Amino acid sequence: MTRRSAIKWLHWLAFGLILYFFLVEPEEVRGNPGLGLATHSGMGILLALVAAIWLGMFLSKGLAGRAGPKLPGWGKRFHVLSHKALQIGLPLTVATGAFAGLAAPFAIRAFGLVQINPGGAPKGLHDIAEEIHEIAFDAFFILMLVHAGFHLWRHFGLKDNALRIMVPKALHKYL
Secondary structure, three states: OOHHHHHHHHHHHHHHHHHHHHHOOHHHOOOOHHHHHHHHHHHHHHHHHHHHHHHHHHHHHOOOOOOOOOOOHHHHHHHHHHHHHHHHHHHHHHHHHHHHHHOOOOOOEEOOOEEOOOOOOOHHHHHHHHHHHHHHHHHHHHHHHHHHHHHHHHHHHHOOOHHHHHOOHHHHHHO
């Protein structure tokens, strides 16, 4: 597997996991909020693994792609800045979630199996950590939407086929 292929897989896996976090709040799982939290923390561990691999690739070799030649000057600067912000923002958001989990006054078991915290932290610390995590997630999600909008503008406005770079070849005929 090439580096570019690995990044495509990480990109879409991270997108799917983040979409899950956006759509499902742990306390919204009807009848069993503990199950929701167990699934949330398990998915968080998966996202942490994806973020760690992706960050490692970024730190070792830098950004995978360059800004396209059709981009205006501001677009080239935005391209680099937004990708770097996403590379830093994803692990930061995951870290705030990990801190919220570790600061919980109750035990949390990822997917109901692996205990991830001792469960003895003060309730006030957990509340603050949850707020910080929610703010970090919301900011990251907005950044992600701006990033997606930028690439949609590139693909459909500039017609530089920006989306073909990010999707599997099987989907290219639809773009």
